[in-house]
Amino acid sequence: xxxxxxxxxxxxxxxxxxxxxxxxxxxxxxxxxxxxxxxxxxxxxxxxxxxxxxxxxxxxxxxxxxxxxxxxxxxxxxxxxxxxxxxxxxxxxxxxxxxxxxxxxxxxxxxxxxxxxxxxxxxxxxxxxxxxxxxxxxxxxxxxxxxxxxxxxxxxxxxxxxxxxxxxxxxxxxxxxxxxxxxxxxxxxxxxxxxxxxxxxxxxxxxxxxxxxxxxxxxxxxxxxxxxxxxxxxxxxxx
Numbered sequence: 001x002x003x004x005x006x007x008x009x010x011x012x013x014x015x016x017x018x019x020x021x022x023x024x025x026x027x028x029x030x031x032x033x034x035x036x037x038x039x040x041x042x043x044x045x046x047x048x049x050x051x052x053x054x055x056x057x058x059x060x061x062x063x064x065x066x067x068x069x070x071x072x073x074x075x076x077x078x079x080x081x082x083x084x085x086x087x088x089x090x091x092x093x094x095x096x097x098x099x100x101x102x103x104x105x106x107x108x109x110x111x112x113x114x115x116x117x118x119x120x121x122x123x124x125x126x127x128x129x130x131x132x133x134x135x136x137x138x139x140x141x142x143x144x145x146x147x148x149x150x151x152x153x154x155x156x157x158x159x160x161x162x163x164x165x166x167x168x169x170x171x172x173x174x175x176x177x178x179x180x181x182x183x184x185x186x187x188x189x190x191x192x193x194x195x196x197x198x199x200x201x202x203x204x205x206x207x208x209x210x211x212x213x214x215x216x217x218x219x220x221x222x223x224x225x226x227x228x229x230x231x232x233x234x235x236x237x238x239x
Contacts, residue, residue, distance in 0.1 A: 001115055006062035007043045009118035010090050014058060016138060018046045033081035040082055057087040067091045072099035076106050120146045126177060131169030137162055141170050148174030151181035153188035175209050183211040196226040203232055212236060
């Protein structure tokens with residue numbers, strides 16, 4: 001994950017904390033520095049609708065090591081230059097005690113969003129292209145798309161907690177971006193999920209995506225006991 005991708009993932013977390021229509025969260029904002037008299041780049045800004053002045057500044061650091069006082073100092077200098085605005089520093093690997101103390105002394109918050117968390121957050125816009133996902137399910141939807149990217153069926157074999165429309169949107173996103181690994185997950189669900197309805201839906205999605213060969217259908221029929229799913233599989237075989 002690149003630093004820019006991490007910043008976009010951080011933006012998605014703050015979009016959940018500051019949802020529209022009251023707030024707008026923007027990436028890569030240029031603000032005037034009062035002391036430097038230069039345009040300063042801020043990774044993420046939260047704006048209250050109708051107000052051109054940001055309500056919150058967020059600096060995101062994708063570092064392999066904890067943020068030290070030097071890196072914290074750079075963010076503090078930026079915030080001082082931009083002006084009296086609330087701010088948060090976000091990092092992948094946490095903060096040293098000195099950095100936490102330094103930020104707290106300047107009234108700046110700190111938040112850790114790990115790379116694992118960010119991997120899921122970054123796919124939320126892709127899911128939203130398929131369906132207007134309910135606010136409650138945005139983050140889990142993003143993490144399930146990340147599982148599809150890596151071909152990991154495990155999160156889907158238990159109850160995901162997603163309503164049917166959000167579940168479909170996750171797979172629509174996966175099939176559009178990662179068709180091979182998403183088809184692999186769907187085949188695992190069609191073969192091994194405990195819920196008859198999930199197996200049936202997985203078969204339908206595989207057929208719609210033209211990802212079911214005759215050999216795949218024969219394998220699924222050998223272990224399928226649900227009458228509706230068996231009927232669907234026989235129809236797909238043409239007998």
